[in-house]
Amino acid sequence: MKRSLRRRLLAGIIGGILLLLAVFSLLVYVVIRGALLRQFDESLASVAQVLAASVELDGNDVELEFEARQMPEFQDVERPTRYQFWDANGAVVAKSPLSSTQELRRPETTLKNLVFQTSRDESGQPQRSVGLKFAPRIADSDETQQGRQKDEELFTLVVARDASDLHSQLGLLRWLLVNASAAVVILSLIFAAVVVRQGLHPLNSIAAEIAAISEENLATRIASENVPAEVIPIKNRLNELLCRLEASFKKERRFNADIAHELRTPLAGIRSTIEVALARNRDPVEYRQALEDCLEIAGSMQAVVGNLLMLTRLEARQISLETDRIRLAGFIDSAWQPFSDKAMDRNITFDNRIEPDVTFESDRANLGTVLSNVLCNAVEYVDDSGRIWVTARSADDSIEIAVSNTGCHLTSEQVSQVFDCFWRVDSSRSDTGAHCGLGLALVQRLVGALGGRAAAVTEPGGIFSIRLILPASP
Amino acid sequence: MRLLLVEDYRPLNQSLTKGLNEAGFAVDSTRDGKEGLWYAMSNEYDVIILDIMLPGMDGLEILKKIRSRGKKSHVLILTAKDTLEDRVAGLDLGADDYLVKPFAFEELVARVRALLRRSYGEKNPCVRVRDLKIDLNTKRVWRGREEITLTPREYALLEYLAMRAGQTISRTDIWEHIYEFRSSASSNVVDVYIGYLRRKLDRSNKPDLIRTVRGLGYRLGAGS
Numbered sequence: 001m002k003r004s005l006r007r008r009l010l011a012g013i014i015g016g017i018l019l020l021l022a023v024f025s026l027l028v029y030v031v032i033r034g035a036l037l038r039q040f041d042e043s044l045a046s047v048a049q050v051l052a053a054s055v056e057l058d059g060n061d062v063e064l065e066f067e068a069r070q071m072p073e074f075q076d077v078e079r080p081t082r083y084q085f086w087d088a089n090g091a092v093v094a095k096s097p098l099s100s101t102q103e104l105r106r107p108e109t110t111l112k113n114l115v116f117q118t119s120r121d122e123s124g125q126p127q128r129s130v131g132l133k134f135a136p137r138i139a140d141s142d143e144t145q146q147g148r149q150k151d152e153e154l155f156t157l158v159v160a161r162d163a164s165d166l167h168s169q170l171g172l173l174r175w176l177l178v179n180a181s182a183a184v185v186i187l188s189l190i191f192a193a194v195v196v197r198q199g200l201h202p203l204n205s206i207a208a209e210i211a212a213i214s215e216e217n218l219a220t221r222i223a224s225e226n227v228p229a230e231v232i233p234i235k236n237r238l239n240e241l242l243c244r245l246e247a248s249f250k251k252e253r254r255f256n257a258d259i260a261h262e263l264r265t266p267l268a269g270i271r272s273t274i275e276v277a278l279a280r281n282r283d284p285v286e287y288r289q290a291l292e293d294c295l296e297i298a299g300s301m302q303a304v305v306g307n308l309l310m311l312t313r314l315e316a317r318q319i320s321l322e323t324d325r326i327r328l329a330g331f332i333d334s335a336w337q338p339f340s341d342k343a344m345d346r347n348i349t350f351d352n353r354i355e356p357d358v359t360f361e362s363d364r365a366n367l368g369t370v371l372s373n374v375l376c377n378a379v380e381y382v383d384d385s386g387r388i389w390v391t392a393r394s395a396d397d398s399i400e401i402a403v404s405n406t407g408c409h410l411t412s413e414q415v416s417q418v419f420d421c422f423w424r425v426d427s428s429r430s431d432t433g434a435h436c437g438l439g440l441a442l443v444q445r446l447v448g449a450l451g452g453r454a455a456a457v458t459e460p461g462g463i464f465s466i467r468l469i470l471p472a473s474p
Numbered sequence: 475m476r477l478l479l480v481e482d483y484r485p486l487n488q489s490l491t492k493g494l495n496e497a498g499f500a501v502d503s504t505r506d507g508k509e510g511l512w513y514a515m516s517n518e519y520d521v522i523i524l525d526i527m528l529p530g531m532d533g534l535e536i537l538k539k540i541r542s543r544g545k546k547s548h549v550l551i552l553t554a555k556d557t558l559e560d561r562v563a564g565l566d567l568g569a570d571d572y573l574v575k576p577f578a579f580e581e582l583v584a585r586v587r588a589l590l591r592r593s594y595g596e597k598n599p600c601v602r603v604r605d606l607k608i609d610l611n612t613k614r615v616w617r618g619r620e621e622i623t624l625t626p627r628e629y630a631l632l633e634y635l636a637m638r639a640g641q642t643i644s645r646t647d648i649w650e651h652i653y654e655f656r657s658s659a660s661s662n663v664v665d666v667y668i669g670y671l672r673r674k675l676d677r678s679n680k681p682d683l684i685r686t687v688r689g690l691g692y693r694l695g696a697g698s
Contacts, residue, residue, distance in 0.1 A: 257557070264554035268575035269485035275579035276493035293485050 006196050013192040018185055025177040033170055040166050041116055044130045047073060048114070048159040051083055052134040055155060062093045062136065079162040086156040093155065104158045107131030111154060118163065126167050129160035202227045206235060218246040258422040262304055266297045273297075307438040311421070314445040321363040321450070323473070328401070329354040332390050335371040339379045348382055351389035358392050360399045361473040362450055370446050373439040374403045374466045381464070383407025394472070398452070401468045408464030418456045419444040440466070475590050475634060476518070476651045479503040480510030480533065481525040481552065490523070490582070497583050498613060498626045500654040507531030514540045518650050519547045521589045523582075526553040526564070534567055541568040548589040552582075587611065594637035601636045603695035606675065606683055608636050622674055627652070631667050635684065635694040644691040668692055
């Protein structure tokens with residue numbers, strides 16, 4: 001959602017207010033208009049009733065009582081009220097003095113039924129009229145012709161009154177409602193803008209705090225006191241995120257420091273070997289010795305860099321696996337080959353106890369690296385004249401390979417650290433730095449990439465084992 | 475001057491031992507922490523060059539132990555750890571200098587020389603005893619205007635005497651500071667070398683520089 005929160009809140013608030021105002025204004029208008037019309041109509045109807053009552057039928061003559069004609073409504077020229085009578089045949093019997101020029105329309109109506117109409121007079125002014133049929137009174141009789149109502153004897157009366165006052169009142173009402181609504185909308189827009197800005201202020205202050213956090217001060221946390229309840233979870237999650245970020249930065253810095261350390265020592269070796277060799281003229285044997293030393297150091301540095309590269313690739317999941325059927329016993333024998341001379345020198349016994357028919361599927365190259373590292377570690381830390389042996393146990397869908405050696409003095413805490421990068425038993429290195437504490441870290445990650453897991457265990461009698469639990473087929 | 479080098483990384487240990495030897499120091503070296511402590515406790519070293527990460531015993535632990543037992547040797551820490559905390563920790567435990575790997579061999583030697591001057595209260599790298607002048611940096615020696623050529627061993631002997639000019643120094647003392655632990659030489663060789671030195675330094679028209687203090691040892695320069 002890209003739209004700004006402030007705009008959305010404002011639009012919501014203003015839209016709601018607008019809708020409510022519209023409905024409310026409409027309601028008010030309809031009710032007031034109805035009331036005004038009803039009032040107008042009632043007054044018109046009463047005039048009509050009076051007029052109707054003032055008509056007297058004397059034989060064939062129609063007489064209108066004087067009082068009725070003299071009513072003030074009929075005298076007002078500005079806001080004239082007009083009337084017109086028709087007899088049953090539709091002939092105009094009488095009309096008001098002011099309606100000389102205009103004929104009122106005779107409505108279709110029935111006895112006692114009032115028909116209201118809005119129309120315009122000849123000058124275009126709005127007028128409202130009421131039409132009714134009535135039976136005129138018979139002269140010298142107080143009765144109307146109630147008893148003998150016949151259509152042909154019913155008169156029709158229309159009373160029309162100028163309605164411009166009513167219309168202008170309604171116009172004023174409309175103007176008031178529209179303008180009041182507009183004013184309310186504008187005021188609430190201003191008010192809402194302030195409220196929304198105040199409401200969103202904690203977000204801005206948190207944003208400012210986050211903006212102030214850089215790589216160097218990841219230890220700071222978002223403090224923002226008095227943040228609203230809704231923002232607290234965001235603040236807490238952000239702080240947790242910062243925690244994780246800080247930890248991973250710390251880990252990376254440590255890792256980089258470790259790398260630097262691992263590379264600095266051999267570099268110091270190369271440098272001082274060369275500098276000392278160059279300090280004076282020497283015979284070729286000494287130069288050769290210095291060069292061989294440097295070459296050896298370079299080789300071990302290359303191994304460190306290679307391991308680091310592999311670790312990085314593993315972390316980025318950039319290794320490709322090719323599954324192959326592996327005959328384990330033979331595979332172990334060939335992995336042991338590079339170490340056999342060194343083991344012989346130290347009188348170490350190697351025992352491959354894997355049955356010749358054990359096979360499983362895995363990636364040959366990577367499994368080779370794993371075994372080579374595990375065996376290298378065993379040869380490095382086995383006691384002189386000690387033993388190294390390899391066993392395997394097959395389960396339904398997995399195989400467990402264990403490489404064990406004697407002469408282990410690790411505490412259980414140290415065992416839990418053997419897979420950490422750059423960890424070594426006494427934080428010290430061997431002859432040329434070939435074992436810089438990356439081997440088992442690499443083993444653990446590689447076995448993970450092969451779909452299995454690695455574990456380190458110690459057993460009584462100074463026995464140390466690395467167990468590789470691998471899927472029988474990936 | 476006698477140095478102890480405790481550094482477990484074989485190529486560095488070998489080349490430093492060789493280089494320091496060639497620079498005229500008597501060097502004992504070991505790659506093990508515990509052995510390093512034994513050396514430091516059982517001999518009088520002018521300077522101990524100490525790595526921190528060591529098998530057997532941590533370098534800082536060694537430093538703590540030798541200081542707690544009152545050893546006055548100057549200690550130069552040599553390590554790949556270069557964080558501020560590491561340096562402060564080392565110096566606070568009583569180290570006199572700190573050098574981060576990798577380093578220039580020449581700088582190491584210069585720092586060792588500076589520590590040596592400090593241990594003998596000599597700030598000037600050019601030591602004068604009467605008309606004898608010794609440039610500690612270039613290891614050249616003059617008597618008056620005449621330059622005198624010495625073998626490294628002769629120079630080492632003269633330098634030690636010059637550093638403690640005016641004091642009487644016993645044969646054993648001299649021997650301890652000029653010869654490394656593994657040397658087969660006995661303190662009698664000191665007399666032999668003093669003889670060589672005298673032959674090269676003394677001039678018939680000038681007073682003798684090295685005097686024999688009967689039953690006690692030798693003394694260079696001033697003092698009756």
